[in-house]
Amino acid sequence: MKAPAAPSDDMLIAELKNGVKSAFGQLYTRYSKLVFHRCLSICKDRDLAFDLSQEVMLKAWENVHQFRGDSHFSTWLYVIATRHTLLYLSRNKRFEMDSSGVPDEAMVTSDQMDAEETNRIMLTLIHRLPEQERQLLLLKYQQGESIETLERTFNLSASAIKMRLKRSRERLNALYSLALTYGLDQVLNIFEVM
Amino acid sequence: MEGTLIQPHMMFQQPRVVFPFAGNKISLEAFAWAKELAAKVHLPFYVFCSLLPENLFSKIHIYHEMLEADGYYFTHYSGHPSEKTHIRIKTGDFRSNFRHYLNRHPNDIIVVDPLQDFSGINNPSGLMGYPNGIIFLRQLESSGAGEDVFSHILDTADVYHLPPGFHAQAHRKPHLASLFLSLLGRHN
Structure with missing residues (x-):
């Protein structure tokens, strides 16, 4: 016997707009991880990202009547998550010092571990990218080379360099989110079959 | 004796x-029940977790589990989406870290899912030395929630260090909050 098909986003959103709260729960299950990883990709702190992702889902609940269906629900959430996280970071400087002015040792340790892990995953992914894309990213973000230097190295205009960097960053962020969600090995396996 | 000597400052901890x-x-049901309890008594809801250093890479999975559990909660219980889950992930042995936590937070109410492996402290004898209110869940319903299910789970749970008449009062929903407030003032 076939399992009943999961309700579509449109169905759940319509129910939610009609006040059916369980629909929110199903959307929460479906998309909260995506929101979490979007928040994490910006703030780089898991505890904070977890907290922010709950706030983003609450915002979605409160504003679902404004969702007109012009985009995917996930895209709408993605935008809310991005704005909410950036707004939070602009209002807080929690990574610098705690309230006493002394660095919080546990937080620093945790953040350092997170940063090291992030770097490890990022570098692994970068080294699987095509040669030119890999060189461009490493020269810019590891060596700190200027756009002018990259123009000369790759014989491209500044705007072309910036566009390639932007695309590469987006691709890398997407791969990073996949690695966090499904595991780095799974993502590397995908590279193998591509 | 593994319990704690309550210090004056601990009496006033939220x-x-x-x-x-x-x-x-x-256990989605256990998590959701505990979160519903927190919502009913207007107390913050915390998840305590501890991972060994070699398992820290799986920290991300803890957050995933929590988000999924929150989704289950919002699907099956009537709690408002503003009900947050706070999480504290410590590094190190779960048993010793949790004991340390209990010593430091004697006012907290612990909801225990007996199916989890807590290295010997998911049974009454492992926690009885602490002054915390303890609720050991026994029969969890997998078919959703609602007031009846919430009450049934509470009825079948083993509770310790809670006031006499707890079960009787807990079913009278409007009084549950005041019951807990009186319970939480027991050290004063």
């Missing part, structure tokens, strides 16, 4: 409902 999570597969 109490919380705490759900210990050992990092393995979470």
Whole structure:
């Protein structure tokens, strides 16, 4: 016997707009991880990202009547998550010092571990990218080379360099989110079959 | 004796409902019940977790489990989406870290999912030395929630260090909050 098909986003959103709260729960299950990883990709702190992702889902609940269906629900959430996280970071400087002015040792340790892990995953992914894309990213973000230097190295205009960097960053962020969600090995396996 | 000597400053700590999570597969029903309890008594809801350093890479999975459990909660219980889950992930042995936590937070109410492996402290004798209110869940319903299910789970749970008449009062929903407030003032 076939399992009943999961309700579509449109169905759940319509129910939610009609006040059916369980629909929110199903959307929460479906998309909260995506929101979490979007928040994490910006703030780089898991505890904070977890907290922010709950706030983003609450915002979605409160504003679902404004969702007109012009985009995917996930895209709408993605935008809310991005704005909410950036707004939070602009209002807080929690990574610098705690309230006493002394660095919080546990937080620093945790953040350092997170940063090291992030770097490890990022570098692994970068080294699987095509040669030119890999060189461009490493020269810019590891060596700190200027756009002018990259123009000369790759014989491209500044705007072309910036566009390639932007695309590469987006691709890398997407791969990073996949690695966090499904595991780095799974993502590397995908590279193998591509 | 593994219990704690209550220090004066501990009397005034804001109490919380705490759900210990050992990092393995979470019981969605137990999590949701504990969160619903917190919502009913207007206390913050915390998940306590501890991971060994070699398992820290799986920290991300803890957050995933929590988000999934929150989704289950919002699907099956009537709690408002503003009900947050707070999580504290410590590094190190779960058993010793949790004992340390209990010593430091004697006012917190601990909801224990007996199916989780807490290395010997998911049974009454492992926690009785602490002054915390303890609720050992026994019969969990997998078919959703609602007031009846919430009450049934409470009825079948083993509770310790809670006031006499707890079960009787807990079913009278409007009085549940005041019951807990009186309970939480027991050290004063």
